[in-house]
Amino acid sequence: MTSKNTAPAGENTVKTLLILGASGDLTGRLLLPGLARLLASGRAKGLKLVGAGSTDWTATQWSERVHGAFAEAAKGADAEGKAALAAMEKDTAYHGLDVTADGALAELLAGLEAPVAVYFALPPHVSQKACEALDREQLPAGTRLVLEKPFASGTDSARDLNKTLLGLVPEDHIHRVDHFLGKATVLNILGLRFANRFLEPVWNREHIEKVEIIFDEDLALEGRAGYYDGAGALRDMIQSHLLHIMALLAIDAPATIGERDLRDAISTVLRASSIPAPFKTSTRRARYSAGSIGGREIPDYTAEEGVDPERNTETLAEVQVAINTWRWKGVPFILRSGKALGVKRKEALVTFRPVPHLPEGFRGVDSPNQLRIGFGPDTLQFDVDVNGPGDIFTLDRATLQAELNASELLPYGEVLEGVISGDPLLSVRGDTAEECWRIVEPVLAAWAKGSVPLGKYDAGSTGPDDWPTAVGH
Structure with a gap:
């Protein structure tokens, strides 16, 4: 029937x-x-x-x-x-x-x-x-x-x-x-991961030191207090979007890029993921105060219409996620998102481990290689150390760059195309939606109790002055 x-x-x-x-x-x-x-x-x-x-x-x-x-x-x-x-x-x-x-x-x-x-x-x-x-x-x-x-x-x-x-x-x-993950972005990440033989053998805990996924906005509240003040950066961006990008960067190769195989692989990563306690060292939160961005005066968050200061809503959140699998055990995945920041930054940054030994005689840059995947527009940058120019014994940093495939559609156009045609590739499966909440809920509970202090930063700055470069470092 x-x-x-x-x-x-x-x-x-x-x-x-x-x-x-x-x-x-x-x-x-x-x-x-x-x-x-x-x-x-x-x-x-x-x-x-x-x-x-x-x-x-x-x-x-x-x-x-x-x-x-x-x-x-x-x-x-x-x-x-x-x-x-x-x-x-x-x-x-x-x-x-x-x-x-x-x-x-x-x-x-x-x-x-x-x-x-x-x-x-x-x-x-x-x-x-x-x-x-x-x-x-x-x-x-x-x-x-x-x-x-x-x-x-x-x-x-x-x-x-x-x-x-x-x-x-x-x-x-x-x-x-998830409008944040357009089809072009998903396929660009998967193509980079699995179409390059030189990359996959080093895409693991032996060669990668950390992975950072950052979505820093220069927009402030923009009249969205009715929604945002009850959500905050952790719920709004990290739970909703960045955990999915993390999963795409961390999955093992699926048999196909059909929705079942791909979404099974994503679910596997998220089931193995958690934010380790104590949350005082694995998470951070802050809220913007008055400042200026590009000549625009931004009021203190608590002065925005519709905001309840007693909620202690964070406008900047950063968490360190542990993926407990053979491939990723011990590699921190650092997810950060914030509003009213001076520099708009939307990217995944993969930092490789330093070389075990640099032969004596070389001078200059000796820092880990980094791979940057930009989102909107989708770009690729790979930082490598090369000789010269000039003194061939001096190492210098060079960046290999490429523009990745872009869709002619807007993000919501890609979402609607999948809905209209019945393609669930860009949709989040039910079990995955539950896992994303399971990962962040202990942190939300700890923050609600005040276990992690709420920092402050001026609108237009890069964040609180006392935040180190990375969580837990």
């Missing part, structure tokens, strides 16, 4: 994209522009867009939002792309409703062309309530459920939400999206 929410073979492509929270910031700033670029590229033909939210918007307000978000993509589109954008603008609709009310969302879904992708551009607790208000039999055939990260608010809530979702659709119809 075929379940009602399983689409017949050959009918897997989504026909309708329903965005819940359509009047919110995420939809206007990221989702709609990503969709526009996808449409302009000709990769979402025939897709219908429907918005829904608790805000009582008119059809004109919604049309203006869609048009404004599509305008930039239309400038660079060909005739076919412009036609696709115009067609969606003309045929879109907005519905004001409480998605958590019994029967409200189900009634809306019943009138949409299936298969439908339901994008929850909502806070995690609202998404949970909306899903609980649904029933499997109420969903159109082939329905896909798309949820933003952070997925739930902890291990227990992630487990409960997974149970709720699996009661509605199969796992391969659940997209826990």
